[in-house]
Amino acid sequence: MSRFGAEYYRRFYGRDAVHNRRQIASLASAVHSMCTWWGVAPRSMLDVGAGPGYWRDWYRNEHPRVRVFSVDMSEHACARFGHERRDITEWRPARPFDLVVCHGVLQYPDDAAATRAIDNLAAACAEVLYLEVPTTHDYDHTVDAASTDMDVHHRSARWYRARLEKHFVQAGAGLWVRRGGRVLLYELERTR
Numbered sequence: 001m002s003r004f005g006a007e008y009y010r011r012f013y014g015r016d017a018v019h020n021r022r023q024i025a026s027l028a029s030a031v032h033s034m035c036t037w038w039g040v041a042p043r044s045m046l047d048v049g050a051g052p053g054y055w056r057d058w059y060r061n062e063h064p065r066v067r068v069f070s071v072d073m074s075e076h077a078c079a080r081f082g083h084e085r086r087d088i089t090e091w092r093p094a095r096p097f098d099l100v101v102c103h104g105v106l107q108y109p110d111d112a113a114a115t116r117a118i119d120n121l122a123a124a125c126a127e128v129l130y131l132e133v134p135t136t137h138d139y140d141h142t143v144d145a146a147s148t149d150m151d152v153h154h155r156s157a158r159w160y161r162a163r164l165e166k167h168f169v170q171a172g173a174g175l176w177v178r179r180g181g182r183v184l185l186y187e188l189e190r191t192r
């Protein structure tokens with residue numbers, strides 16, 4: 001049976017959810033506003049590993065003119081929440097999206113597959129990536145182990161940065177700006 005079946009979503013999106021629709025609305029609103037401030041107000045958005053689809057739903061409700069596409073590798077999530085079935089470690093879209101969201105996904109594939117996933121996220125992204133993935137330090141010190149799936153790959157920030165920085169400049173707070181895109185950050189607007 002798949003790891004990402006009904007029980008998985010009951011456990012992590014039930015009463016003690018890792019995050020809820022209201023929290024994602026705040027985050028999505030902030031990310032959309034930052035993109036707008038940078039001059040790249042999203043006209044298209046890809047939600048990778050969309051799970052319950054909170055990001056997708058926020059965009060559909062608040063910005064119905066934005067072209068939104070949500071994917072997940074879970075058969076259950078696709079049937080229940082209405083995504084296309086894609087595995088980001090093996091798939092990239094034919095043309096890139098202005099904004100790509102990958103929230104709580106990259107900790108699941110192993111090292112080789114996560115490396116491929118990062119390259120695919122870069123191919124999918126024209127301007128801005130919102131990425132959340134806990135690192136070893138986060139699992140040891142920051143996350144709430146009661147509401148977080150701990151049975152995942154624990155990797156260092158250095159491991160992720162080495163792969164992400166080939167394609168993106170880290171702006172902070174989960175935002176990564178695509179190299180070669182239209183966003184130009186001042187020196188102190190980026191982490192290095």
Ligand SMILES: C[S@@+](CC[C@H](N)C(=O)[O-])C[C@H]1O[C@@H](n2cnc3c(N)ncnc32)[C@H](O)[C@@H]1O
Nearest residue numbers: 004049050051072073074087088103104105108
């Ligand atoms: C912790 S949930 C995150 C869901 C959603 N992004 C959120 O933040 O609420 C992880 C999701 O990633 C999906 N996933 C894991 N590996 C994936 C892969 N290689 N490609 C696409 N989706 C994947 C799972 O099926 C699951 O729905």
